[in-house]
Amino acid sequence: MLGWRGASRYYHPDYREGFLLECAAVRRVREVFGLDNLKLMIPFCRTPDEGARVLETAAAAGLVRGQAGLEWYVMAEIPSNVLLADRFAELFDGFSIGSNDLTQLILGVDRDSARVAPLFDERNEAVKRACAMLIESAHRAGRTVGICGQAPSDYPEFAAFLVSLGIDSLSLAPDVLVSVRRQVAALEAARQPAAA
Numbered sequence: 699m700l701g702w703r704g705a706s707r708y709y710h711p712d713y714r715e716g717f718l719l720e721c722a723a724v725r726r727v728r729e730v731f732g733l734d735n736l737k738l739m740i741p742f743c744r745t746p747d748e749g750a751r752v753l754e755t756a757a758a759a760g761l762v763r764g765q766a767g768l769e770w771y772v773m774a775e776i777p778s779n780v781l782l783a784d785r786f787a788e789l790f791d792g793f794s795i796g797s798n799d800l801t802q803l804i805l806g807v808d809r810d811s812a813r814v815a816p817l818f819d820e821r822n823e824a825v826k827r828a829c830a831m832l833i834e835s836a837h838r839a840g841r842t843v844g845i846c847g848q849a850p851s852d853y854p855e856f857a858a859f860l861v862s863l864g865i866d867s868l869s870l871a872p873d874v875l876v877s878v879r880r881q882v883a884a885l886e887a888a889r890q891p892a893a894a
Contacts, residue, residue: 704742704773709751721759728766739771739794744778746785753789763791773846775799780828780835787839792866793832797847801825820849821856833863842866854881861885 707713728734738761743749749772753763756770763770772779772786775796779786783793797820802809804825809818819825829845836843844867850857851871857878860868862885870878 705740705744705748705752706742708740709748709755714755717755718759721756721761725760728768734767737769737771737791739773740790741773741796742775742799743772743786744776746782746789749786749789774832774843775803777803777828780832783832783835784839787836787841790841792842792844793836794869795829795832795843795845795847797825797829797845797849800828800847801849804828820847821853826859829860830863833860833865837864845869850878854878857881858885 702710708717724736724738728736738756740749740752743752753770757763761768769791770789771792771794772790773796774780774783774786774793776799779793780800786793798809801807801818801820801822805817805819805822807814807818809815833843843865845860845865846869848871850860850868851874854877857868858881861882868878868882
């Protein structure tokens with residue numbers, strides 16, 4: 699889980715050619731197939747400097763942030779993404795909270811280990827505070843925040859918590875999409891000021 703993964707691969711000489719192939723595929727999707735609403739997300743980006751290196755490598759392959767509306771997001775799944783959100787916001791157009799990895803790394807719990815898996819809980823106060831910090835910092839910088847972890851699907855109260863913070867989007871499992879969407883609509887309606 700903590701090895702050679704995510705952003706560090708994209709600019710490394712040992713995988714650079716693979717990343718350039720991925721960039722060519724993205725360009726084909728956007729430029730040939732016309733799906734220019736495709737946004738790109740960098741996972742496991744440990745530092746802003748690392749993010750800049752990935753963007754520089756991608757730009758050399760023709761994927762320039764802002765060009766033809768191209769947006770780059772960063773997966774917020776490492777405590778440094780939360781603590782340095784203002785710096786990451788200078789590089790990226792938005793954030794997507796990866797609640798599974800963020801929970802593992804904040805609590806120091808390997809969710810794949812049967813012995814400590816019961817300690818893994820996205821609803822832990824430290825994880826919730828990290829989500830709140832990230833959303834506040836990102837919004838202050840004019841950036842959007844979504845979540846792609848499992849937590850809003852598993853725990854309706856966690857989805858409600860994120861909505862109360864003003865999160866911009868939730869990724870949900872198909873079997874709870876309708877029920878959580880109704881819950882979010884009710885929460886947002888309750889937050890609206892009464893008509894005069």
